[in-house]
Amino acid sequence: MALAIKVNGTMQSVDVDNDAPLLWVLRDALGLAGTKFGCGVAQCGACTVFVDGKPMRSCTLPISALGTREVTTIEGVSGREAEAVQQAWIVRDVPQCGYCQSGQVMSAVALLKQVKKPSDRDIDLAMNGNVCRCATYVRIRAAIHDAARALEG
Template identity: 75%
Template sequence: MIHVLKVNGKEHRVDADDDTPLLWALRDHLKLTGTKFGCGIAQCGACTVYMEGQPLRSCSIPIAAVGKRAIITIEGLAGREAKAVQAAWIARDVPQCGYCQSGQIMSAVALLKQIRKPTDRDIDLAMNGNICRCATYDRIRAAIHDAARTLGA
């Protein structure tokens, strides 16, 4: 079946079964490989994308459920918050293996769009479910605080 997906501001035609997870449509059909497969059950956060501005786990969303809603992947992430988070990630040397980082960054940017001066608790709640096997959680939290300061929070 042909599905029309609006991803990163462009429409794409994807020929796939209705139950194909959005993650695989992005990676296999559109070659947007920044979104990662981690667990396949929406528990690790590696596959986080935005649908209509809200972070969600793309491994658990069938493409038939997407409809005409806009999807943003790590490749299409832009704006002040994204630049601040990416700069803080580099300054704090957050990534080790880097595998989870696109999902971590997507969740961090979504948080800063909602809460300009997050507390540690706000960060912990927003980042809950984003697993980092290298355990860089302290650096992630510090980088989010740094990004918030950069944004003038």
């Protein structure tokens, strides 16, 4: 069935089943491979995208549940917060294997859009459910603090 979906600011038509998870529509139908499959049960965060600006797990979200809402993937994330997070990630050398990083970045950007000076607790709550097999959590937290400071000045 052909469905219309707005992804990264562009309307797309996809021919998929109504119950197809958004993750696979993004990866397989639209070729946006930056969003990763991790667990398939919305527990690891690798598949995090924005739906109407809010972070959501795409591996369990059926495409039919989107309606007219807009999806933003790691390929389309932009703005001051995204730039600050990406720069802080580089400076702090956050990624190791890199597999979880698109979901980590999306969650960090969402946090900084809501909380300008996050505490460690704010960061822990916002990043909860984003699993990093390489355990770079200390660097992730430091990078989020760096990004927040960069956004201040």
